Amino acid sequence: MNKVFRIAIAGAGQMGLAHAEAYRANGAEIVAVLDQHPDRAARLAQAHGGRAFTQLDAIWAEQPDALSICLPHSLHFEVAMRAVAHRVAILIEKPHCVSLDESQALREACARNGVLAMAGFTHRFLATSQHLKATIASGRFGRIDLAVDRLIAGALRSAHPHWYRQRALAGGGIAMIGMIHAVDRLRWLLATEITTVTALTRTSDPGCDVENTALAMLEFASGAQAMLVAHRSPVHDHERAHHYDLYGERLNASCAVGSFADQELRYIGAADLGSRTVNDDQPFVAEIQEFVSALSTGRTATPDLRDAEIALEVVLAIYESAHSRRPVDLRIQRDTPSHPPPLSDA
Template structure:
């Protein structure tokens, strides 16, 4: 099979998608577009593709089977709708869009066009996380009773593109960008949804108009409470999920390792060799196209992640707990 892939946006994450596509026999990367023409040109040269500065022209001329959208968040809605209208299946980077209203517009366009859309929630495809999910499902540590997720890193690093610091373009700061990974990880690990949010957000980063950090308490459809704390200020970087069970505990560092305790200190669990998460992500989309089913990071699921992030900011503004806007989706 020769499925043609075009990439919209030749920035930081685009090469991860292209590396994966280049490894997969059934995929043929054909073109890349970026308003920064030098970026498109050098990426095109590296993977033997055609370069464009206008992604609409690229999609109309190339008619790829799959459009991979790796644009700043405020352009996800416009590009996903345009790609759907051209009949392309879509791999859209996280977060799905700036807010749930935009997610609903994308959902409508995708449904009208009869194409598949997968949002790149890479946490699902990381082997350490898959191993943690198996431990939870097998009940080897008893019943999961709570989760604490901490992610700290200096957010204002010189290599981060400027748009990440503008709320109108990024939607928010660390809580939007990395928070969507945490929200996804919590929901996916428990196979449920976050239903209520109480959050406190701070704005002391000193660059742009985004937050510097925040903390949130979540109630979930599985009755398992979770807490998330993220700081973008300088300090000791951490990316750790602690899971507490009735018969033990677990520490997950995504992409690094998994540790369990059945009482006493942690021991590291062997995790099988990691397949490239971006290959697994493409495979998920290909399966959904072939079998005409929803991918695991479906529109409804990805919208739910945006809805939780939206609730974090709304809870901070109002000082009150927020019920997450599930858009009428039945919650398991």
């Protein structure tokens, strides 16, 4: 009989709920929910099982096999290190850490303790991303020369978590919380490393000390180039949406992702590929299926902490370039041995 994994959730906000639902859909049991607000922890525990806690160290008595970390970004590292010390596997939301020093210490601790760790880059598990990945792998695009990626989200309002607007808790703004998905998705789709970053950011939303606009030009080891734009629009009825285009030698693709359940992928240049509209996708279920499958077989899970570290490194390079007004050459930074080696395989 398959083992029923015992899961703890840290952070009973919107992602804590999405993870809890997805674990249950994968046959796992929620045994503990942690939140600083006892009512939030209790509500999630009541809906999905387990005991509610406000203190991290109380959850280990429930003997979880794994912990999902769905907290404000600056708390991820400390909570992850405590889980690793208790030999508890971690699924850690993006960005997994807010500095490369934290990231390297966490990777080393997981390796030393033999603890499974997966990073929450949900965009890889979207039905449209999976289709594109397979089409790219089949060689239909030929060489991919250019990607253009645009994320427009609503301005931060009272309905958003308050910590989203605080650099001390979020580590950054729209680049850290939103564009990081595009960075990881493109790097994974193109299966090549980002080598240089040139960026601009702008902080113009009153009451926020994080950027609400980010523009980044990326160069890849393959020679491909990408332009990424992310913006929080103050216009009230602007719905959050990602649009991105890939331009290849023989094929182009255009993808729109509104809510995760609402996606459209169009190929240009191959009549047989046509277009697909997806309105019943469950990427969190697919993401957590990968984690649970890795837990049950003892294999590693993808994306891992090295993927997370590289995406974080690119976002930090966006900030560095925006500050210095100069391109950042990641190849030079990676020459130091503590940085992650180039991607060998996607």
